[in-house]
Amino acid sequence: MRHWPPGQQLHQGKYLIEEILGGGGFGVTYRAQNRKEGKVVAIKTLNANVQGKPNFREFQTKFVNEALSLARCSHPHVVQVYEVFPEMVGNIELWCMVMELIDGIDLASHLEDNGLLSEAKALPIVQQVGSALSFVHQQGFTHLDVKPQNIMLRQRGLEAVLIDFGIARQVTAPGKLRTNSNSGTECYAPIELLERRAELGAYTDVYSLTATLYVMLTGELPFPSQFRKQNIPLTPPKQFKSEISDRVNAAIMKGMELEPQNRPQSVQEWLDLLVPKPVVLPSPKVSPQSAQKSFETPPKPAHPDTARVISVLGINYINLENLLAAKKWQEADEETRRVMLKVASREQEGWLEPESIEKFPCEDLRTIDQLWLKYSDGRFGFSVQKRIYSSLGGTRKYPEKAWENFCERVGWIKNNQCLYYTDLTFSEKAPEAHLPAAWCRSKAGEVRGSGWMWWFFSRVETCKV
Template sequence: MWTPGHILQNGKYTIEQKIGGGGFGITYLARHKNGDLVVIKTLKDIDPNSPDFDKWQQDFANEALRLQKCQHPHVVRVHELITEGMTWGMVMEYIEGEDLAYRGVLAESEALKYIRQVGDALITVHGNGLLHRDVKPRNIMVRAGKDEAVLIDFGIAREFTPDLTQTHTEHRTDFYSPPEQYERRAKRGSYTDVYSLAATLYKLLTGQEPESAISRAIYGYPLKPPKEINQHISEQVNSAILKGLEVKPEDRPQSVKEWIGLINSSTQPLILNSETLKQEQLNQRIQRLISHLSLPDVEDRYAAAEALEKIGMPAQKAVPALIKALEDEDERVRGNAASALGNIGLATKDVIFVLSQALEDEDEFVCDCAGFALGRFGSAAEEAIPALAKRLKRESENRRSNAAPALAQIGQAAIPTLVELLKDQKRHVHRKAAQALGDIGSVAEAAIPDLIELLKQKEQISARVAASALGKIGQAAVLPLIDALRLGEWYVQEPAAYALAEIGSEAKAAVPALIKALDDGRSFFGVVSALEKIGSSAEPAVPALVKLLKKLLKSENPPYFRQKVVAALGEIGAAAKPAVPVLINALEDPDASVRRDTVTALGKIGLGAKEAIPALIAMFEDEELRFNTDMIASALGGIGSDAVPALIEALKNEQSKNTRYGAASSLEEIGSGARDAVPVLLETLKDEYDLVRSASARALGKIGSDIEVVIPALIEALSDEDNFVRGYAAHALGDIGSAAEVAIHALAEAIKNTTKAQGSNSHLARKSIIESLVKISPEAEEVAFALIDALQDESYVVRSSAAHELIKVDPRVEVIAALQEACQDEDESVRQAAKEALKQIQEQS
């Protein structure tokens, strides 16, 4: 790690300070010998003897080369790649400004300006065969004094081949990453970054993240349209955002250019004119509110200050009047004036001064509003640090406040003051100071010695707060925490271990000390938690964890003790293979939660857990785990093709429908490696139990072999009495793809037959059939006419699906006419899907 003043490249660069430490990299601010500031990114300290050392170095160099290829005004520039001893460094331009995460809610015109710039940058990035994979407001900088957005942080960018299934690391940011980014092997394309860019626009216009892709894809949680949150969003932009956030990649625009085109349509000049009109109206309103701040009626003044707070940044001309309003006789007016100054964000010396004075206000509401406002200014509020520290000291222990969070938001400049506050004897003072240092993060490493001293206190709440702060500071705290572990006092070991747990995989150097502390046994829970979070690098701890689990299984103890050890072995993964025998014993634990977590752990160990296959299959009969069949199947799927022979025998278990269902579900998880199971699955496709038939259909589709006998069997299953079986049979035919073309007529007929079928889920079966028809042959005439007929279905879900899928079929007069008619449907989702289909067909032609 380089310290301030460190000289690089024979005097070419001088380190000014460390400014970040996320992921695998450390980022420094440095000065070129010509006086210009630059940013230098390096790999974190890596053991040169590590088997992954060369790979990490090569990946780092590749990132620099990838960025150098992407020359664009809105992509951060890379000047050069340097080596300093064993350390690589990437020298990049220093961007003075702030990222979009700090801008709050933007007007539509401003947000679109930045999104178009970043979109143009991504078009260049994709043109060079790269995906950024981490587009979000925090990775978009806006140059100070300019309306120029710059895309930064290509740390997880990867090369891609459109529509080719590739293996990528599973790095992602919740709310901004599409479903395919949660899968290690999946098809990638420009549409992956389209999703993230659309999510970014959602955030800029609403102030809220969209519902996460996984919540929507797996649990069916709805995505709230952005216009429902911010009614000022235009219909056109609302529609474009929703299109970009489609869960299925094929339903999104396939390129950034195509998505930006949804915004840049022929109606754009009208929208800009509308924005101009709104701006004029807003200016008039702001002027009116400024005048209301001096009206005699207190309610008028209160309402004016509140309204200016909500307007935020565009109300900068109101700042002088709001400063004066901080002297108002009414505390509500003073409080709202302080909050408005924070939301407007104009951090002049006068504003900082009056807000610092407001921290001494006799009314607590005003003090809190002033603290909130100063926090919003971040590092620009440095001059308020003494006033905030004074405020923190005089608050009562039981009162929640925002002085500490404000100091954390100010950041690096507040660290010396917070370190001094750590030494305060009042518990609420040193706890809040520790929390603030943790929130500042890795740049607060100067506070580590004092936080360690706080952690050594017997007062456990303060020790845990200090531990949390050390965990957030990260890797720099690992060695001091190891020293704390070695003290041998349980009240020090426990919080030290929790801090290491929060640091996670970067704390692997602590594993020997954690093993020793585990043998000591007095700080069991924290130590096991740390080993769990360290994960695969905790392999040396496996013997100690096995010994501990054996002991726990033979004695009286709370179930969560055993759960914790089991979970740690699971997170260690394949290297925990020696633990498989004792984990098999844990499958017989009297507590269901322990058995459930043991199943998961064995699945994570994977192929090395094949010894557990019989015991795992037996778990399908565990009455208390009857709702966890999919979890057991996933574990067997993780073990892989070695489980197939035993699963084939389980499919033949005539006494247990649960075992047959679980076995079929497991074979689905294994997929193509379960080809030997096809003959028996064809038999269970006719099982008396509907769940077994459904799982058998799914498995046959995923296995995808022996199609000459599988396809006729699946066609027959389209006539099953159960809606789910029909739906899954259709889905399996869709998985087989174009080779299942002989099934088109049967699928088209199945839509009609399923419409006549009884049951509340028949519409889901028809929806599945429609999607499968298009997967098999979008060019087939019968497919087009089947979808046109489905536009008249009794269920809006089916009508909407048909309209949506018609985008993909061969366009013809009949299709267009049917979609035009669907534009008048009684259901909004059907009308929207039909309009979108017509629009895309027109663009394609």
């Protein structure tokens, strides 16, 4: 069998092949229709070349293990595997892997079409892929072929998804040597991938992810590691593009250290060099009965020129930033509510409560606030709302009158009536601190807080937002 033609039915008619999407040295991927569910999927299987090899069964076993490995890696930035099934092709039982079909293009094509990326656009993509790799490593696997061709960008929001685990394998015990049969793409491959016997680990993917960022920012391929071993130094990325910050330049040079032991030993360790994590202050132990102290009223903050997009949970804020940049205020407000519920694991409940607010990560709270500040010219955001609430006498004890005055000031109450969410003003002409609002929307659709509202502003203060 060379390839399945369009119209070929698989898995007892459940899937209908539409076209070939592409292939590599071992596999071929098809676009197919799931006829039972009415959705489009990708189906990957071993190609005709591998089917004719004498050790086909060995390749098939590795392929099935890949599918099972991916099925264990349920992460927003890892391609999703739906199922695996065998299909008879003549006298060969050929296993197929059904995957999510990503609506978008790969990072390599995006760079080719759009040119270099700025740090502001490149770092969120790298952070998303980094969070995926960290998760994969926690499951006991390495990717071993991270490169722009294996990073898809969803059409909506340029959300990154790591694909093609065709050479992924289980990580053996630390320090154990094993024969390596894959060289990867040489400019992205660390020295241990290009040697016959090597110790492979998370630091292997660190090198490849760093090399990917190198290309994203400079447009230049780094010298292959086997050449660097012959005393050809790696050119610092800042020499190609002076706008690259010293911090990012240093993180790239560290992540691409030739010897594995000199690199960060985990992806998160490298990400912390790239974008240092803010200090997380402990939440104060305050009860509604004993808390009497008024909030400090900070001066009006200047809106940031750049927003640091950081999430300790790997939450994707690209769509929120794109909506805010496009001044789509209502869509951005709804997206704010969605990501906040996701951070707090309250998507089913649909609302926040004091315990989830107290545990809300400061990094994520700051990220959401800074994005709103940046794109509203400092008019909207949690920090703006907290500043106004404090200026009106708002305290941790939740004085009802202060809250009512706050709601009137920001335009959530008019003529002594709480507005419904749909009646808010979703434009830059709205009163200061009018948005975001969906995070405190009641079940009835009103935008009005209850007795737990002081918990949220307490968290805003604790996190120094």
